[in-house]
Structure formats: C-alpha cells, structure tokens
Amino acid sequence: MAALSYMQRRASGTYEFRKRLPESLAGKPAPSHMREDFSDLINTKTGYFKRELVRSLATKNLNEAKRRDHQAALKASELFDAAVKALAPPAVTVQPVALDLKQLGDDVFANLLANDEAERTEGDDRRHLQTPEDRARWSHLVDMPPSTQIGMTPDHFYAYGELLSDLEDDFRAAYAQRDPKIVYPETTRELQKCGIHLNKSSPEFQKAALVVLEAHVRAYDAMGKRQRGEIVPTPVAVRKFTEESGSKFSQELGPKLSEAMASWAAGGSAHNAKKPNANTVTEAEQAFRYFKELHGDLRLGEITREKAREFRDAIAKVPASLPRDLRKLPLPELLKRDLSTFKPRMATTVNKIVQVLGGIVSRAEREGFLDKVPGFVNPFGKAIRYTVDAHQTRRKHFEKSDLKAIFTSPVYAENERPVGGGGEAAFWFPLIGLLSGMRLDEIAQLRICDLRQDEDTKRWYFDIDRTGGRSTKTT
Template sequence: MARMKYLQLRANRFEFRFALPDDIAGRPFPMPWPEEIEWCVNRRSGRFKNELVKSLRTNDQRTAERAALPLIEEAHRLVDLARKSITDGPPAEIAPATIDALAAAHTARLMRNDEALRRKGLGLDLDTGAFSPDGAGMTDGDIAAYRAIVSSLDKLSRDEVAKMRGSEAIHGIINKSVEDAGIVLHPDDPAWRQLELAFIKAQRKAVQAITARLNGEEIASPDLPTTKAQPLTTALANWSQSNSRSARKPRQESINEATRAVQRFVELHGDLDVGKITKTHTREFRDALARVPKRLPHKLAKMRLPELLKNDLSAYEPRDAQTINKSLNLLAGVLTKAEKDGHFDAASGWSNPFYVTFDVSTMEKGHYEPFSVGELNKLFASPVFVEGKRQLGGKGEAAFWFPVIALYAGARRSEIAQLRLGDIRTGGAGIAFIDFNDDGDDQNLKTTSSARSVPIHRDLIAAGLLDYVAARAKKAKADDPLWAEFTSPIGPKAKLWSKWFGRYLGEHAVDSPSKTFHSFRHTFKRACREAGLTEEVHHAFTAAVNFLQSGGYRRCPPCGRHRPRGHPA
C-alpha cells in the first residue's frame, strides 16, 4: 500500500512531516511574529524551522492519512503566512521628530495652497454662478464663498481639537502622508494615534492662519522641506541592495542580522533619520541589547524592546559582548553606506555614532586550538573515514570530504559547503585546484580578498576527490552544487552540518569547546609554519583577514602530514 507523501513511521507511530520551502526554512523570523505561525518558529534558534513535525499517535496507516489531511492544508496556509511575514517585515515604529515633520508639512501645504488660491482667484460670479478666473486675485464672489468654507473648516478643526478625535478626512490625509514618506506602520502601531493628534493640531494651526489672512493679516507660509530625510530602515534597504558594480553586496546572513538589529533600534528609538542618530541613542541601544538574554520564551521574545526590558530577565543566560558588538558594527556599516551616498555632507566632522562597541578581552573571544596528531588519528580512524559510514546529519559525502578538505586546504566550513562542481578545475600545467569564489547566487566569502585558488594536495587526489568530482559531473552541471545535499539556501544547512560534526568529533576524537571544525584551519596554519612557509604564502592559501588575526593561530608541535586511513568506494 503506497504511503502518503507527508507520513513517516517512527517508533511504530506515524508522524506528519512537512518540509518548509527553501525560501522560508532556516531564515530569521520577523519579531514579533504573528501568533498564527507559532508552529513554524524555532524560538531557541530565532529562525523558522526546517520542517513541521507532529505525531499522529497511531500505527494504522489509513487513520494516519485521514489525520494528516487537515495538517497538510494547515501547513500550506502557514507557509503563505510565513512568506507574508517575511515580505511585509516587522512592524515599524516612527520617531516623534518624524511625526512632527509630517504634521508641519501638512500645515505648510494648507497655507501654501491658500496663498496660491487667493493670488490666482476663481473668478466666481455669485449672480450667475459662473467662473471666469483672470489670475488677478479673488473676486467678491470668491472671497465670500471662501470665507464660508473656511468658517466651516474653523468649526470642524475646533471640534477635532476639543474632542481629540480626527475626522475621516484627517485619517485619509495621514495615510497619504505616511505612504508618501515611504513609512510602513503596523495597523496596531500606537504611532497612528500620535499622528492623529499631531495632524489635528497642525490643521487647526493652518486654519487659524488662513482665517487671520482673510481678516487682512499678513502671515507667511512655512517652507516645505527641500530634501527628504532618510530613515534608518531606508538606509538599511539601500545597504542591503547595493546597485554599484564595485560595491560588494552583503551576505544574506548579514542582511538578516542587520535587519534584526535595526528592528530593535526602531523599537527603542523609532525610525530616526540617520542624520539625527547620536551616540546617546547608540549607547542606550547598546546597553539595552546587553540586557537582552540569548534565548527567551515565546511570551517574552515577541515583545518589543522597551516592553521586554520592564521584565526581570536575570534568570536567563546573558548575551555575549561580541554578539552585541557584531550588531553595532553591522549598523555602523549601514550608516557608512549612507555617508558614501552623501547623507552627511552637511554635517561637518560627522563620525559614525554606532562605533560604541564594548571592549572585549582576548580571553572572552572565541579561542580555537589546532588538533593534535593523536586527535587527528582518532578522527580519521572513525567509521565515516574507515568504514564508509554515512550518518543522516553528515549529509552524504560531505561527512567525509569537509574535514579532509579543511585539513589540507585550510578552508572555512562555509567556503567548502558552497563549492560548485565547476570550482574544481585543472590549470594549464595540469595542476588540479579548488577555486574559492563568490560568483554563484548563493556563494559568499568573508571578504573580497578571500577569493583564491588552492592547489589540490596529492593526498586528496589519492583519497578520491577528483574521482568524486568526475562521478558528480555525470549527473550535474558545472554551476550545480559540488555536494548534492547542499542546495540553496546553503547557510542553514551548513550550520546544521556543523552541529552534527561537533557531536561526531566529541564521540570519536575529542570533546572540547576549543576543538571544533575551525580547528582544521588552525592545524593547517600550524603545519605551514612548521614546514617553513612564509607568512605571505600561507596567508595566500587561507585568505586570512590580516596578519593580526593570523597571529591568533598558536604554534604547536608539528603534526606532519596526515592522510585519511580509508575512503568509501
């Protein structure tokens, strides 16, 4: 009997399993997320799940299929909601200064329109009702009709101020002003009420001035703003979508993290014009982030920052200073892009207000050790490398080749995971090499200088790397992933793979916080030094960010060359 697509038998019980689409799976979710998509969200990781799972509590297939039908419909509905939440983004707040500016612009428009109307006139003839404008000011009929209209508006504006409640006309004006300014507000955002009160007062101020003009007083019209302010959210969008050929677009992961940081800043201070952001704002933001724990239960995690900080959060694990600094540096990058676009030209001596990071001692920074010879021997004598075992979390041949390539090429996990079939090449001299680049849609490098070509070590060739590439080439094109399981989006899959490798490493070789996949890179650097290679040469191999960073790779006893003891057929 054929089994329904979304059913899986596990421990003699059927489960409903629905893989989320790649455009959702593993992505950071908008905060606060809608209650309806709770099932899609992994609160601990702060991302959408990769899969929806629910036990059907039966081992009868027909019963399980009936129970799965409404879940399939619900899962597709949640996918639509999740996509909408990603597209719409988080609820945006609006700065008080922006509200004041929008209201002032409304006053200015009303007064300038009044001035233009009286200067031109309508040429109304009260006896015939005909209009014959001559452009030379108002006729007696014009002024009489206009006074009646303004008198009505005067009463309406008085009533609105007295009741502190705007008419439908005011609400329409507010909606258009917000839309024209490119501001997106959640329907429940309290800023709507603040806008309503500000526009009521602005309209009253304009009507008072127009009434005084009709009584012969000379009152100048305010100037309309000549330039548009750039809210932080707009600056973020410009930074995320670089249109310059020479500008390197940020990685999607960085964009997601910066979006989350901007959202938190907006929750605290509003969507300020970038020119109005001061170090007072950013220090308050930094200190507020320091009070937000790493992980929170859903009830707290969905709160906006000011509301969240009213709670006692002392029971939760605090956030690392480096994590906070990363958020600040991303926002500094957003403003640096705005500076290059000329948004601070009028501000003499401008300095980036987000350069307020915490001082982090060397001991607090992530510290990784190279592997010892004994640890490498244990690892490469384990089932994956000797018996050809392939565990689910290891994602097929990636379980074997990721560690081996990292050891012999000093490459980062992300660089290996994103390799395309065409990135394994042979040069004119017959030397096979790996081309680490960011040419593909889902390929990103840590820095522009990380692009490099690294010769393939003879041990990798002997272990069968080129044979694997040749076999893969029979089934895939040059721009397809080198590793079949690492289709786009690669980032979430690579992180899950790292978790698997961490468990595998701890079980078979060494269980230490300082020994991770990144230790292969340190091991390679150490071997290069012990082999007498110059700094310039092994920096070229590994694309180390700078010499200072490289100094963090400690010298240890030489490990010599190590070849995997086995390779699966």
C-alpha cells in the first residue's frame, strides 16, 4: 500500500500539503496562552483552531512535491502533538485517601447476599414474560408459577446452583493466587460510591481490590450454604432519612430520574467533554416519558429491579409502530388497548431502551450523585435485559434477486424520484451502500468535498470523519 499522502494540486499546478487537525483540536476554541506558539493552527479572526493545516509545497514537480509532502507531514504531526499536549489540563496530584477496608468488604458482602436473596425470592423471570394462557399454547414448555408467587422453580434452582458453583471456583482460584483482576470493575464501582477515584496500578487500589475479592469468596461460600438449605441471614443496611425542604425524600435516595437525565444530556463541563448526540437524547426522553407514566419521576435510590422489570415488560408490549392517536396515550392507558394487530417490538429494541436509562444512571454514579445511597446497584443493568436469539437477529445478505429487484425498480428503470424516498436519495443511497458498505447515517451526512481522489492510485474514495457536527459509529 502506498504511503498516506496529504498532497493535492492547485489549479495553478503548484502542489500543496493539506492535513486535517486532530478531532480534539479541529474547530475548538483556542486558549489565549496558545495563540502565539501555535499561530499556524489558529484562525486569528475567530480565535478557534482551524480544521485543516494547508501549506504550499512551492513546486510543480511531482517527485519533488512528494519529498516535501513527507517532510511537511512529519512537522505537522509534531506540531499537532505539541498542541494537544499544551491543551491538556495539568496533571492532578493524587492525595492520600482515607478508606475503611473492613467497611468496604462488609458492604460488598452484604450487597452480594442481597442480590442472591432477591434472585431466590423473585424467581424465574419467565413468569413475567408470558401469561399462563400464552405458555399453554406450547405443550413442551415447563409449568411456570404465577407472577404473584415467590420462589424458584426446580430447573431455575438447578441452573442457578450450577452458576454459583462455577463462580465460586473462579473467585476462589483468583483469591488463592492473590490476583484481584477479576473484581477490578466491582472495586472501581464501590470506590466511586465513596467518592474515591484510584488508578488500578496504585497500591491503595490493589489493597481494596483484594478486600473486594475476599468478600466475593465469603459471599459465594454463604450462597452455597443457602443452596444446601442452610439459613444464612442477609446483612441489613440501615438507611437514615432526613427532611429536605419539607420533602419526604432524603438526599440519600439520590437525584430524581429527570435530574439525572438532564445532567447526562448536558455532558461534562470540561472542555471537549463528550455529550450524547441529539438522536440519543431523543430516545432517552421517550424512555423517560414511558417510565414516568408508569412509575412517576422517582429518585434513583427508589428504583428497584422489580420496578425496572415492570418497565421492561410494559415496553415490550408496546408495538414497534403505532398510529398517531395511540402514540399520544399515556403508557398505562395504551396498554389497556387491543394491540394484537400491530407488529410486536423486538427484544433488541426493548434492551436498547432499558440500556439508555442504564447509561443515565451509570453517569449519575460516576458523578458521585449516589455516593450516599447504601449498596446502590444500577436497576437497569444487564441482569434485567432480555436474552436475544442471535440466530433470528442475524443480518442477512442481499441475494442476487434482491439486488435485481432494487436496481430494476422505477427509480432506476424509469428515473422516478419518490418523495417518500427522499428524492435523489432514493437513487444514490442504494448505489453508495452497494459499492462502499457504508451505514445509512454516514451516507446521509456526505458532502461533495468528502469525495476525494488518491493522488498516487487515482482511485476515488469517500473521506468520512466527524467534522461539521457529524457523527460516526466508531472513531
């Protein structure tokens, strides 16, 4: 493959070097202390970083231009790296942290046993997914107790026991080796609840992780006793309530879901902090609307897994598309209607809606809004999402007959441009998709200047990036 070229020829015949600035710089406001040292990268009129660095190579000779292009690329990379480094905030000195390791281990142990108790009491999720009448349609399905009955079914009990045995073996082996990597995520989460942020390589984090690992070993030993029918009480966390502006709620219940969503949508206050895109915010607003209609605008500490499951199951009953008059109905009212004639919602879509709310709650955790909520666990975590049949959701390739049907349609055969197909988009989208494999969102964001020609190979290509407020699936 030829070396990457940042060279193009001007109308005068002179070659020029042109390279886009890194995404962390391009189009961003430039601090005043950088404007003198990095004047080549900054628009003096606007005070913002340029999007591209353009320099004349001062030659019309192709071979000489290639040599100068290579030198210019090296200098540009050094300049970009220096600018990114100068823009980064100064390193923060990590202060010693006061951490009660015994309390940390006890909290983790209590949380694990509480989750185990909930699993045994709430029983098999399948009892909430279908009514007894629905299950009766398939004779091979095992009998399922009604949703009002607590406890585990025999097959659920057996499968859960197998899982506990495997997990206990994993955690015991890790503890025997004093290797706490298996609990790094849990350790990070527990420390964040205390407002403590440590580097994983620090001695303090390693000590904490070992305590968390020990708590897991103790907890799975206790769960094994429960599996054998022994009585093992769940430690009770005492939650203290204080009056807050006359409200019955406590600060120890965390913010309301609406407040957490507003914080999530605003993103971080730091320069270049990532914010959710407009489409994701719209999806989150719809998910919040449904949740509020079902349960109200609860504080995060009040949202239990049971409430999250009720929300998930309610959303699953809402069809994929509805007439406008039905879309306006509150969720409880909508579920009273006969929706059997509409196409049901896919499990992947339900999981995505749940995942959006889970992301909002996760950010609230990271920001420390839930530090005062004892033993808080994200109620919208993976545990309540539907298991998806990967075989049914696997994307299929277009067959030759499919492609023939598309490219012999009136759009191509009779030059039609249907309004519902976006006019000219109906012609170009299938062609670009066929030849490039690009995503629809990426095709829709294309501009004329994104069509470029490689100087060496003369091949045309689409140059996809995130400039101009556009988005891409991955970096």
